[in-house]
Amino acid sequence: xxxxxxxxxxxxxxxxxxxxxxxxTLADCLREKLNMTGTHLGCEHGVCGAGTxxxxxxxxxxxxxxxxxxxxxxxxxxxxxxRDGKLSALQQAFHDNFALQCGFCTPGFLTTAEAFLAxxxxxxxxxxxxxxxxxxxxxxxxxxxxDAILDAAERLRAExxx
Amino acid sequence: xxxxxxxxxxxxxxxxxxxxxxxxxxxxVDDLKLPGMAVMAIxxxxxxxxxxxxxxxxxxxxxxGVIDAFSAADIGPELPLIPxxxxxxxxxxxxxxxxxxxxxxxxxxxxxxxxxxSDRYVAEDAxxxxxxxxxxxxxxxxxxQAVAGDVLIHEDAGENMGSRYTVGRGxxxxxxxxxxxxxxxxxxxxxxxxxxxxxxxLIAEFDAGIPLLRLHGATKVTYFxxxxxxxxxxxxxxxxxLIETDVGGGFGVRGELYPEDYLVPIASRRTGRPVxxxxxxxxxxxxxxxxxxxVCDLEIAATADGGILAMRATVQGDxxxxxxxxxxxxxxxxxxxxxGPYRVPSFSxxxxxxxxxxxxxxxxxxxxxxxxxxxxxxxxxxMADDLGIDPAELRLRNLLEPAExxxxxxxxxxxxxxxxxxxxxxxxxxxxxxxxxxxxxWKDRQGxxxxxxxxxxxxxxxxxxxAAGPPETxxxxxxxxxxxxxxxxxxxxxxxxxxxxxxxxxxxxxxDIDRIGVLHGSSTLLASGGGTxxxxxxxxxxxxxxxxxxxxxxxxxxxxxLRWNTEADELSYRDGAVHRPDEAAAExxxxxxxxTFARSRGGKETLSADxxxxxxxxxxxxxxxxAALVAVDVATGVVEVKRYVLAEEIGRALNPALVIGQAxxxxxxxxxxxxxxxxxxxxxxxxxxxxxxxxxxxxSANLPDITAIALEEFPSEFNPMGFKGAGExxxxxxxxxxxxxxxxxxxxxxxxxxxxxxxxxxxxxLLRAVGA
Numbered sequence: 001x002x003x004x005x006x007x008x009x010x011x012x013x014x015x016x017x018x019x020x021x022x023x024x025t026l027a028d029c030l031r032e033k034l035n036m037t038g039t040h041l042g043c044e045h046g047v048c049g050a051g052t053x054x055x056x057x058x059x060x061x062x063x064x065x066x067x068x069x070x071x072x073x074x075x076x077x078x079x080x081x082x083r084d085g086k087l088s089a090l091q092q093a094f095h096d097n098f099a100l101q102c103g104f105c106t107p108g109f110l111t112t113a114e115a116f117l118a119x120x121x122x123x124x125x126x127x128x129x130x131x132x133x134x135x136x137x138x139x140x141x142x143x144x145x146x147d148a149i150l151d152a153a154e155r156l157r158a159e160x161x162x
Numbered sequence: 163x164x165x166x167x168x169x170x171x172x173x174x175x176x177x178x179x180x181x182x183x184x185x186x187x188x189x190x191v192d193d194l195k196l197p198g199m200a201v202m203a204i205x206x207x208x209x210x211x212x213x214x215x216x217x218x219x220x221x222x223x224x225x226x227g228v229i230d231a232f233s234a235a236d237i238g239p240e241l242p243l244i245p246x247x248x249x250x251x252x253x254x255x256x257x258x259x260x261x262x263x264x265x266x267x268x269x270x271x272x273x274x275x276x277x278x279x280s281d282r283y284v285a286e287d288a289x290x291x292x293x294x295x296x297x298x299x300x301x302x303x304x305x306x307q308a309v310a311g312d313v314l315i316h317e318d319a320g321e322n323m324g325s326r327y328t329v330g331r332g333x334x335x336x337x338x339x340x341x342x343x344x345x346x347x348x349x350x351x352x353x354x355x356x357x358x359x360x361x362x363x364l365i366a367e368f369d370a371g372i373p374l375l376r377l378h379g380a381t382k383v384t385y386f387x388x389x390x391x392x393x394x395x396x397x398x399x400x401x402x403x404l405i406e407t408d409v410g411g412g413f414g415v416r417g418e419l420y421p422e423d424y425l426v427p428i429a430s431r432r433t434g435r436p437v438x439x440x441x442x443x444x445x446x447x448x449x450x451x452x453x454x455x456x457v458c459d460l461e462i463a464a465t466a467d468g469g470i471l472a473m474r475a476t477v478q479g480d481x482x483x484x485x486x487x488x489x490x491x492x493x494x495x496x497x498x499x500x501x502g503p504y505r506v507p508s509f510s511x512x513x514x515x516x517x518x519x520x521x522x523x524x525x526x527x528x529x530x531x532x533x534x535x536x537x538x539x540x541x542x543x544x545m546a547d548d549l550g551i552d553p554a555e556l557r558l559r560n561l562l563e564p565a566e567x568x569x570x571x572x573x574x575x576x577x578x579x580x581x582x583x584x585x586x587x588x589x590x591x592x593x594x595x596x597x598x599x600x601x602x603x604w605k606d607r608q609g610x611x612x613x614x615x616x617x618x619x620x621x622x623x624x625x626x627x628x629a630a631g632p633p634e635t636x637x638x639x640x641x642x643x644x645x646x647x648x649x650x651x652x653x654x655x656x657x658x659x660x661x662x663x664x665x666x667x668x669x670x671x672x673x674d675i676d677r678i679g680v681l682h683g684s685s686t687l688l689a690s691g692g693g694t695x696x697x698x699x700x701x702x703x704x705x706x707x708x709x710x711x712x713x714x715x716x717x718x719x720x721x722x723x724l725r726w727n728t729e730a731d732e733l734s735y736r737d738g739a740v741h742r743p744d745e746a747a748a749e750x751x752x753x754x755x756x757x758t759f760a761r762s763r764g765g766k767e768t769l770s771a772d773x774x775x776x777x778x779x780x781x782x783x784x785x786x787x788x789a790a791l792v793a794v795d796v797a798t799g800v801v802e803v804k805r806y807v808l809a810e811e812i813g814r815a816l817n818p819a820l821v822i823g824q825a826x827x828x829x830x831x832x833x834x835x836x837x838x839x840x841x842x843x844x845x846x847x848x849x850x851x852x853x854x855x856x857x858x859x860x861x862s863a864n865l866p867d868i869t870a871i872a873l874e875e876f877p878s879e880f881n882p883m884g885f886k887g888a889g890e891x892x893x894x895x896x897x898x899x900x901x902x903x904x905x906x907x908x909x910x911x912x913x914x915x916x917x918x919x920x921x922x923x924x925x926x927x928l929l930r931a932v933g934a
Contacts, residue, residue: 023283032281037193038186040410042359043443047854050359078186091184095176098819101827102656103183104190104359104410133863136854138359138411139656140823141830142862 007071011036012080022068027051029067030077038078038107042136049135052108053077059115078107081114089155090114090148099148101139108135113149123153170665170675171883174819177661178680179654188408191363191379196436199365200229202429203285204422204439205275205292206449207267210301210519210847211315214265214274218293222277225291227284230433233275234264237428242394244419247386248525249489251325251576257316257517259484261424267296268315268483269521270849271448273421278429278437301519301847305457305478308516315483315517324481324515325490329497331572332508334463337472341463345545349537350917351897353455353480354839356526356831357859360410361441362450364422368430373401375427380404381653382417383693384685390419395427406683412655413831414525414695415451418487422449444852451488451524452841455480456496458537463508468551470560472508473538475500481515482522490515492523495530498574498581502538503588503625503785504560509574519847525695527828528894531626532835539622539898540916543905552605553902554596557623561588583625583783586876591809592623595787598869599807604791608906615793615802618909620902622895625785627696628887629777634692634702636710638667639770642761644754646671646678648710651691652703653683657889658820659699663707665816666883670711673738673753688772697887700816701782702775705881709773717771722751725759775881782878782886786810788829788899790866794907796934799922801837801904803864809871810891814884818872821888825870828892834860836897840919 008017011034018033027044030036030053039062042050046064053062054076081088087095090113100106109132116123116131123131128149129142137145182188219231234241243258262273275292279285302308302315308322315322338344365378375395380387384404392399409416422439429437441449456479463472477500479493490513497511526532546556562569562583569583596602604619611617635651648667654660660680668675681687683694692702715735722740723730726748733740739750751759757769791805808829815821838858842850851857870892877884897918904925905915913928 021283028282031192035195036186037189040190040360041192042361043854045443045853045855048359048443078184082185087181087184094184095180098174098177098823100177100180100183101658101823102359102409102411103179103188104656106183107186110184129862129865133861136359136859136861138357138413138831138859139827141826141828141868142865143826143868144823146862146865 005068007068009070009075011075012077020067022066024067025063026065026067026070027062030062036077036079040104040107042105049108049112050105052111052135054111054115057115057118059112076111078110081110089159090152093148093152093155097144097148097151099140099144105135105137109137109145117153117156121153121157125150168669170669171816173817175661175665175675175817177658178664179658179660190360190410191365191407192440194365194378194407196365196367199436199438200278200280200433201282201285202276202278202426202437202439203282203289204273204425205289206445207263207270207272207274209267209296209298210270212267212296212298214263214267215295215297217275219275221291221293222288225284225288227280228277228288229280230278230429231275231288232432234262238264242424244421244486245390246485246489247383247487249491249494251327251490251515253325254485254489256319257324257485259421259486259522261421269519270847271445271521273425276425276429278433303518303520303843303845303847305480305516308518315519322517324485324517326514327576328510328512329574329576330510332472334472334474334508334510337508338461338463338474341471342466343464343549344461345548346459346461347541347544347916349458349460349540351454351456351533351536352918353452353841354835355447355450355452355841356413356415357446358411358413358416361443361446362416362420362422363440364426365436365438366426366430367436368427370431373397375401376403376405377427378405379407380417381406381409381655381683382412382695384653384683385651385691386693387419387423388685391423394424404685406653409655413527414529416655417653418451418524443854447852447857448521448849451486452482452521453492453523453526453529454533454835455523456493456533458496460537460541462541462545464545468545468549468556468559470504470506473501473506474510476512476514478514478516480518480520482518482520484522486522486524488524491525492529494575496533499531499534500538502535503562503623505562505566520843527831528626528890531624531890531894532832532897535622535624535895536897536901536918539895540901543902554601554621557592558589561592561623563589580779584879586785586811588623588785591785591811591873592787594871595621595789595807595809598871599789599791599805601789609909612793615795616907617791617793618903618905618907619789619791620899620906621787621789622898622902623787624895625783626890626894627781627783629698629701630696630781631698632692633774633776634706635688635690635774636703636706637688637770637772638710638714639768640714640753640757642754642758644677646673646753648678648680648707649687650680650682650703650707651688652699653694655694657824658817662700662816662820663703666704666707667711670708671714671738672736697889701881701885701887702777704816704883704885705775706773708883709775710771713771713773717769718753718756721756721760721769725751777880780880782813782880784810784812784886784888784891786873786891788895790899790903792900792903792907794904796929799925799929801920803833803866803900806866807869808892809873810888811873811876812888813876813878813886814874815872816885821872822870824889825872825892826868828890829868829870829896830860832893832896833864833900836900836918837920840921
């Protein structure tokens, strides 16, 4: 057993504090200490992407990061994507394009795509395919996910054009 | 209701499951936390084959935070054995698995000891403190070694042959003796697994006092599992509750009884606390069922113009160390589907199930079909080349014609005497795929170099059974608030079961789908249930819901006649209410009003109806064709699938968007199984692919341009909605089509593409051998 550390995190805009071992991953901290179980663990070694969260807006693997490394960072998880009870453009596009089946990988795809579209609001199909190539989905075969992200990009552009 | 206008059936209704899954508020088993819950971790065998000389748990037990630790010695002497659910061939009973190793370990990953602790970090620390003394024995890692039997894995059995039988039809020997053309090949399909994104997991609450065993995280066949767990723990069936949560993918492997389904309840019983176990990915790759691992020696006999006369085969399945719940499904179905949708008058197959020191096998989406199609379709392409016939033309000559259907295939699996292909048009499905991919434009360019890579267009045909097994059950209950609850004995493993069943309920009750909630899977919902496998849900559970809805309508009319004090046959049900012929005389009675009325009659009366749907042994066969256009880099051995077209006749699409999702998802899984997924063992039986860095799965980087076509030309005759299974047609012919495409692309090099997966290193080794 190692010693406990008291840390403060900002998750989805809310300050949180908890007492954890230094070895606890950010994913386990979110799930076990903060009861935010929307972030999923598919492999716990950074390959599958299910546990992707946004760290200061950048997509990162919560299973490869210690919670103590996230102090002072703004963490966004799937629970923080919808605003005022309304699905985000990406979430809505996933629904409308049948871009999920079992839904287990979905949190990682949404967070990955959120960061990607912030960086590249007018992506090509090939760019979307590349952007999500670090996330594994076993159900959909990816086609509907690519469709959904392109659809969301279009919706976001429409929203931002007065 | 076939032929009438529908509001929900046949429509791409948006999924009812999505909102919770899109907002992170779904509840998968690892998301549950129960008061006082402890966490369990399993020490698994690091050796493929060894005698257990001793297990010392004292240091692990002494670690602060550890609540309990046990091995077989602590819970024996009588341990339950995991039962066989399907294909229980003679001899298998000698190879059943206890939940924890007794005396010997027989595969890397077999449970040896269990630790229960306050959290998973501590539990895994404790695993490192367990001292196990193992005396390694040589491992049996291949089929030939298993047949030789120099090393016995289960000494009491006296052999490594789990079971063996011969099936067939016609007179294959005579056909081969007289045939103008014969060829023999050995095909090998690679061991791989489903690797659903959510690993397995369970939480057990065992209260010996009540008594109660509640197991969260169950799925697939909960009623079967309940029955066997009740026996294993000496409890009445009613005291065992299997609870289904959100499930992150099944594909055949999840929800079967595994060692952990016994170990987690034992841990809870010993500690008196709820105990959670979540499989990590390394465990998932070494402990969850593997599949596909067969060797097939196939011979074909034909006339000089390519008319198939006979097939003769030996199928050897590598079963791993124990026979688990799926018995001999994989190799037996591989044998049954070897002749495929073709006219093969004579067929004979020797089927063998070999025990080896590897992870036990079970079903994986399209079990046996994926394998059989690869072997047969590769053989057909080799024959087409030998005889100078175009591969598509060869297939069109041999596919069963519509006039030949229904076609009794014979007893190609022991006991399966009535298997009969139902009506369809196999040649037309192939023609559709050929047209869609532009076959005629490519057939003379096979092996051409385009942009530095060799291109090939491969095709394959398939047929695939669906919706076998026990009856499925449903109950529909109307509540006074207008809500409608559908309960099904079937499970949801992520494929949209809630949406599909709600569509059928809404259609047959004539109501808005938003009023419907669907409860599934848990064994507490209904008295009995069938479960979710073999592309069953839409056919079996869907028709059970239809029957329950029809019964509920009758019940509504009965209640309305009491309420109005009038003859029932004057009344009619439509659009969620019972109507009188003279509409002016009274407002219709709605489902909500009738539910209120039912309740007001006192007692326990509710507005509810139960139903069960049985297939009576009549199965519908989905069929179709696949085509793959590939580009192969001869210098690196890398295969890129550029374009993929598949068509499957499914009778009728309940929800076209979900059907296409199944087809494309299945296709990409199959692409992985053909080019990437591979469980690699060394000569000591050590699994070398224990992480996603070694065990490769397809990503969006591998995504071809895919067209999936759902054909609805031959509605099933066995259910009024016309459904056939649609969950597996996307995967079953992928290795066949891609295998043929790669072989055609590399044809100038004269290499043999008979073994999967088609990885760059395998292709380069083949090419290097011919100096390319």
